[in-house]
Amino acid sequence: MDNPMKTKAHLENALAEAQKRIAELERHAARCGRATEDSFEDSDNASVYMTLMHEAFNASPIGLAIFDTDMRYVTINRTLADLNGKPAQDHIGRRVRDIIPDLAGEIESVMRRVLHTGQPVLDIFISGSVASQPGITRYWNQHCFPLKDNRGRVIGVSIVVEEITARRRAEEALKESEKKYRTLFDSIDEGFVLADVVFDENGRPVDAYFAETNDAAANMLGQDVTGRYFRDVFSEGRVYLLDVAGQVALTGRNVRMEHFLEPDKKWYSFFLFKIGGPDSRRIGTIFQDITERRRAEEERARLLQDTDEQRGRLQAIIDSLPVGLCITDNTGKIIFMNDIAKGIWIGRAHYAKNIEEFSSDKAWWSDTGERIAAEDMPVARSLRGEICKTLAVDFERSDGTRGTQLVSSAPIRTSDGSITGSIALVQDITEQRRAQRALRESEEKYRSLFESSIDGILLTMPDGRITAANPAACRILQMTEEEIVQAGRDGVVDTSDPRLRLALEERRRKGKARAELIFRRKDGTTFPADISSSVISDQEDHIRSSVVFRDITERKEAEKRIRKLNEELEQRVKERTGDLIETVDRLDKQREVLQTIIDSIPVMLMFYDPAGKIYLVNRELEKVLGWSKEEMQTMDLMAAVYPDSGYRREVREYMIEAEPGWKDLTMTTRSGTRVCSSWSYVRLSDGSQIGIGIDVSERRRIDQDMKRLATAIEQSGEGIVIHNPDWVIVYANPAFEALTGYGREELMGKGISDLAEYFHGNDYGDISEYISRHGKQWSGVQKRKRKSGEVIDISLTVAPVHDQEGRIMNYVSAVRDVTAELRMQNQLAQNQKLEAIGTLAGGIAHDLKNILTPIVINTEVALMDIEEDHPVRELLEEIGQAARMGSDVVSQIVTFSRRSLQEKKPVAIENVVKESVDFLRSALPSTIDIRLQLSAGNARVLADPTRIKQVMVNLGSNAGHAMRENGGNLFIETAQERLNEEKASVVSPDLKAGRYVKIMVRDTGVGMDEQTKRRIFEPFFTTKKQGEGAGMGLSVVHGIVKDHEGAVSVWSKPGKGSVFTVFLPVWRDSGATGDEPSPLSAPGDA
Structure with missing residues (x-):
């Protein structure tokens, strides 16, 4: 079916x-x-x-x-x-x-x-x-x-x-086939399951969904698993099947196996195959219970162990057979195959295979070329009781080659006559058939040549009889083939010609002969012919000869004309000899001129005669090698110049070939030094040669210097760019690619206008004008934008490259990223500025305090001494209030300048932060939501708690002011972070490496631009309206944090809020947390 x-x-x-x-x-x-x-x-x-x-x-x-x-x-x-x-x-x-x-x-x-x-x-x-x-x-x-x-x-x-x-x-047939498929699916005895394999993110099979199963599968599994998952149905004892299903779904390779399931205590055979394209994860599985079969096989194996001696004798007989032997059971399954049979089928046959499975799909009857149906295979016919003798079958091997085999098969019967299997003898006759085909093809080619040749061809017997003549022979001899055969050799060849006897004798001795004979046409006229005759034998070893002849009448006449022309030419040669003698005299005079020219040109020349001997060299070769012309003509110059025999052999081969082009050779001079040279050898028509050489030692040295320079540029840590005079990039090294983010293919051939995004609005016109006017390099710092959009500061040096006439042929730019360097310089300058302001403010604050203190005291005393309704009381109260406000400002200035002496002690930082947040919740409007996240653990810092609270309150108030119109969220977070020297220098140039408590205050307010951000820590700088603040809040924060040997940084962008991060060193006796968290990232940094 x-x-x-x-x-x-x-x-x-x-x-x-x-x-x-x-x-x-x-x-x-x-x-x-x-x-x-x-x-x-x-x-x-x-x-x-x-x-x-x-x-x-x-x-x-x-x-x-x-x-x-x-x-x-x-x-x-x-x-x-x-x-x-x-x-x-x-x-x-x-x-x-x-x-x-x-x-x-x-x-x-x-x-x-x-x-x-x-x-x-x-x-x-x-x-x-x-x-x-x-x-x-x-x-x-x-x-x-x-x-x-x-x-x-x-x-x-x-x-x-x-x-x-x-x-x-x-x-319509497809619909009918689908109906049959469904009927077969539901009626077969084997279990049939369609499943979709489920993989995890690492590509490992973790489960399988049963999309469809037949009734046999449900009966063997004890339940209908359609619509359920593998792990929901089966225990861990069947997980191995899931791994195999995953391999089939991924690779598409079918798997056929037998497996013992421990939970069921049964053996099963499985055939797993993929369904769908490469992206499909659906597989089909056909399985059946083979427990009884395995038991029977084990019993049979036990019985077979008792027949080792018989098996050995049988094996010896089988091994001695000159043909392939194949034995099947009554289903056609192969149960034995000897080595010869395996060799014939080249691995297509193996155990547990049906013989039709590997041969009927690619087998044809040799005689007719018709494909062999499975039921017509010799083994299949023998299983039905037929004896098949020497049937010729063409087949295709697994490696794609085709062969021919003779197959004989017969049924194996029991004593009662029932058929239990078949035996087949197979003989590979591929080479025999190939030889027969080659012979037929050779005969066809010979026949085609025989019929189409323009030369006459005769087939003769040793006694002179002619057995065949081709059309060309009939045309030349003006006879029919029958007339030529009847005439024989004596009728078409002049037998009186003594050359005939000599040719026949030579053919007898050597098996072939060439000669010139006289042939006779039908009308009796004769003509000269070139003949070539060979002895041949047919398949029955009958000796015969072939004679190929050609009419050379025209060639003979041409030879006569040539002889006449030669005589005329000889006379002319004599006449020209005198002229040539005069020409030789003139050439001798010109030779001196040529030698002068050869000795003057700056290349090495060597002239060899056809025997390879040097007969002329020039002075340049003498100068380079150190030997005189006379020495080089008498010595073995090749052995001296090329002392290594293997290398000398290569040079000689190059000279003999004399192909166009140049070859680099290393020569040894008289002093023993090695000279790099390039040679080309030219062969003249008389067999002599000219060797032309150039000393390239200096050029090699320059090339090596150029390679070293190129390597240095390629490996340089600075970006190197070369422009042409129009400022188009013709070269960029890897460091420049890494600095800009552009690949070399994106840079090459691009001008400044093409990379406007990178040049960030900067024009090279001023640089070009400066270089043209001063004739020297230009250096400076400019801004550039990387491909990622990041703006960086670069140190740029542009130098001109002049040609021999002084014109600029290129510009070379050296580029170095100085963004971090400038940032550290700016931070250092800002710290120095704040330090100077603090020193100045501290001195002023001391004097102001001395001035304001008596004003406050005297004003309070005066207010106590006068009545409530006194006319000056209101003025005194205003004076007192102004004096107290001045005192507060002085106190803040003193705090900023760090001249106040507060006691510091180990403080649990999270307690201080909690108290500050409690205060801010009551101080800030309800439109601002404060969110607190504490991750610093039990870390403590050496600090004045009151001043740390002041830092938190000032930062919180500043954030509240930024969100006063639309409200928002205020995030306050704490954590521990270990800063190495690089990270510490990024926060602040004078911050030391170590473990810190990080306090981050982040708002969702209006944010700040770069100009405002640079000045926020300056005293009296404020963006608030007059009367809303004195501009000391952030200055005080900076002063307190610096006084605690910490640092404060800020991140802000308009419309995206601000983040203030305070770093305070952890007190050395404070316990560390189990895992130190990574620093929190400010929004927008990515």
Whole structure:
């Protein structure tokens, strides 16, 4: 029974191929329609068009026809005429209803629609029967196209008809196949499961979803698992099956295995295969309980152990067989195969395989070339009781090669006559068949050569009889082949010629001979001929000869003419000899001039005669090597210049080849130094040679210097860029690529205007003008923007490169990122500025305190001494209030300048932060939500708690002011962080490495621009309105934090809020947390 799944796949492929063919035909029909319109536009080409149309119509595999406006046939091709069941000429001038009345109604209706609208109508489905096959329903797909003249008027209709009967039947067969597949799926005895394998993020199978199972699977599993997951159904004892399913789903390789399931105490056979494309994770599994079979096999193995001696004797017999031996059971399964059989099939056969499985799909009868069906295989026939003797079978091996084998097979029967298996003997006759084919091909090639040769060919016997003559021999001798055979050798060759006897003797001794003999034509005339004769033997070892001859009459006459010309030439040579003697005298004089020229040119020259001996060198070669010309002509110069024998051999081979081009050679001079040179050898027509050499030692040194320079630039830590005079980049090193973020392919050939984003608005015009005016390099600091959008500061040096005439040929730019360096310089300058302001403010505050203290005291005393309604009381109260406010400002200035002496002690920082937050909750409006996150643990700092609270309150108040209009969120977080020297220097240049408590105060307020951010820690600087603050809040924060050996940093952007981060050193006796958290990132840093 055919495999329904295989049948289904076959039908689907057939349907897809049919649909593809239909699409091609539709495109072809559309092209025909367009060609028709174009052809009718040119009335002068109408006759040519009609001729081509008829040829195309009759050759087309699809039905084609053209109708006039009365819907009468104008022309029709043979395909459509045969379909209609009438000759093409019987259609011309008639309507459709006259030819196929059953289908005329629908077809003429469509044609009327096309004639009326001028638009094509495609994909018209028609069904019916034809006269040649009455009663059989067939299906067609029809397209109708309008035919128009050059003014756009419709003058006819063209119809394209494609029969789709095969496609319709394929679709119906597919439906029937699917029905059979479902029936088979539900009725087979083996369990069948379709499952989708589930993988985790690392690509490991973790579960499988059972999409579909058959009844046999449910019976063997004891339950219907459809719609459930593997791990929900089975225990851990079956997890191995999940791993195998994962491998099949990923690799697509089928797995066939037998496995013992411990929970069931049973053996099962499994066949797992992938379903779908590369991205599919669905597999199919066919399994069955083989416990009983395994037990039977174990019992059989036990019994077989008792027959070792018999098996040994049998094996010896089998091993001595000169042919392949194959034994199967009664199902066709191979149970034994000797080495010769395995070698014939090259690994296609193995145990647990059915012999048809590896041979019937790729096996043919040698005699007819027909594919062998599975049931016609020799083994299959023997299993039905037939004895097959020496059947020739062609087969395809697993490596793709084809071979031929002789197969004999017979059934194996028990004593009661029942068939228990088969035995087959196989002999590989591939080489024998190949040799026979080669012999046939050789005979065919010889016959073709024999018949088509322009030379005469005769086949003769040792006694002179001629057995065959080719057409050329008949033409040359002016005889028929029968006449030549009857005449024999004596009739076509002049036997009186003594050269004939010599040629026959030479052929007898050597097996072949060449000679010039006189042949005789039918009319008795003779002619000279070149002959080549060889002794040959046929398959029966019969000796015969072949004679190939050619008429050389014209060549003989040409030789006479050449002899005459030679005599004339000899006379002219004598006449010219005198002239040549005079020419030699002149050449001797010119040789001196040539030697002077050769000795003056700055290249090495060596002249060799045809024997390879040096006969001339120039002075440049003497100067480079150190030997004189006379020494070089007498010594073994090659051995001296190239002392290594292997290297010398390579040089000689190069000289002998004398190919165009140059080769670098290393020569040893008289002093022992090694010279790098480049040589080219030219061979002259007389066999002599000229060697031309150039000393390239200096060039090599320059090349090495250039390579070292290029390596240094490539590995430099600074970015190096080379521009042409128009400031177009012609080179950029890897450091520049890393600095800018642009790849070399993005930079090469780009000008400044092309990289405007990178140059950040900077123009090289001023730099170019400076270099042109001063003639020297330019240096400075500029801003650039990386490809990522990050703006950086760079140190830029641009230097010109001049040519020999002093013109600028290139610009070289050296670029270094100084962003971090400038940032540290700015921070250091800001700290120094604040330090100077603090020192100045401290001195002023001391003097102001001395001035304000008596004012406050005296004002309070005066207020105590006067009545409540005294006229000056209000003035004194204003003076007192002003003096106290001044005292507060002085106190803040003192705090900023760190001149106050407060006691510091170990403080649990999170308690201080909590108290500060409690105060801020009551002080800030309800529109601001305060969120506290404490992660510093039990860390303590050496600090004045009151001043730390002041820091928190000032930062919280500052944040509240930024969110006063729209409200927002205030985040206060604490953590511990260990800063190395690099991280500490980024926060503040004078901050030391170590473990710190980090307090971060983040708001969602209006934020600050860069200019405001740079000045926020300056005393009396404020962005608040007059009367809302004195501008000392953040200055006091900075002073307190610095006094505690810490640092404060700020991040802010307009519209994105601000983040103030305070770092306070952890007290050395404070316990560390188990895991030190990473520093919190400010929003927008990414």
